[in-house]
Amino acid sequence: MSLEKNILVKLNNVGIQQNDKWLVKGVSLEVEKGKIVTLIGPNGSGKSTTAKIALGIYKNIEGNVEKFTNNVGYVPQKISIDWTLPLRVKDFMVLTDNIKDELIDVALSLTGVTHLKEKNLGNLSGGEFQRVLLARAISKKPELLVLDEPVQGVDFTGEIALYELIKKISEKLNCGILLISHDLHTVMTATDHVVCLNGHVCCSGSPKDVARNNEYKALFGEQASQTLSVYEHKHDHEHSNDGEIKKN
């Protein structure tokens, strides 16, 4: 652990080439304890690549990555389970770590999928699968959480609830989160720091700073910069996954 600033992972001017083409270049960023850093940018701008560099998945990179923790939780953007490998949700939960059964239950209930514990992964819907992926990543109480579009395919109310959960986790576990998302307006409220990518860092700073940035406007359009308003909508109740109403 770095002493001065609680830095968990630090990217120093990193880049990676594939077939003589730069996927990303000159990216510097850091994730601190208890902070959420969000990567935004158009398709193919190198968001996932940057996350994988931070995780140490890519080996032949330019620049360097300083990682100060080994307790990492990762939700990849895409994961496909082969039919030949029968895997239940509860087998998947202990994939990289021997997590106690109670903690598995807690994590599954946080993302609202306790009822899927015995189900086969191949039989889950896209949204259910995302919830399981997120539950697995948080169940090991990571210091660093890397979430690559964690709510893709999740229904709208679930999406908001999951983002609130992510925010809560960063506070509760005091873990640093590197988040990739396309949901500009929902995400920005929970984010401490935004990095806007387009093959390189086009701008970065607090959500408000980024929204005012001209390069950001050029990339996402004027509209996006206006919709980057605070999400202040409140419900007086929420639904559990089987549709039951829970009063707040």
Added chain:
Amino acid sequence: MFDDFFIRALVAGIGIAFVTGPLGCFVVWRRLSYFGDTLAHSALLGVTIAYTLEFNIAVSIFITSSIIALILVKLEKKTNLPGDALLGLLAHSSLAVGLVAIGFLTFIRFDIMGLLFGDILAVTTDDLLTIWIGGALILLVLRFIWKPLFASTVNYELAEAEGLNPDRAKAIFTILIAAIIAISIKMVGLLLITGMLIIPTAMARNLSDNPQKMVIFSIIGGLLSVFIGLFSSLEFNTPSGPSIVAAALVLFIFSLFKIKQTIQLKN
């Protein structure tokens, strides 16, 4: 009690089935059947080297297969040939070189049929030791690398990101495949070892809903194949390897009925 050749074969087969069960699961999950085949083909080269240098056969096969695996990794990085072409190249060229080398070794009498298809008469008490001690070692190592190997089988990037070192697990697993080929060649024969790895596992997949169950059913399938195969080999005087693999096939066919039922239930 090991005086009887049939008892020896049976004990050898049981030892092999315990190892091919779990290893076979990973071979199927990781789509390595042709890789296993390639290593098995190269075993013939290992046998000829063992005879030429008067060396232990199992050790010689183990080393040759490991070297072939290493060459494959190097070739994959060097050329743009697709993986299956590379596997075919190595499998058949090592088999050919092995057969040519046998042609030169005129001073030794080879039972080529026995090497290709297995021979229960050939199993000695020493072989039993090799199989059981070697097999125990393979299972021990597999247990040790299980977590990273399994996690990276499900998703490599997840395993790498969460610090499990999947590359090391994969390298060790390759060595384990070479080892199981080395210890089981006398029983099953080099053309059919992959069948012993894959068919009981394929049967197990039809009966299982989780990985542990699949490993257990795969072992049971292997054991049953060995029993049925060896008894019919004795009864009908057929070569041991094909008899065992044919028995495994029959079990696989039976398992298809079970899977049809579960699919119908789900829909």
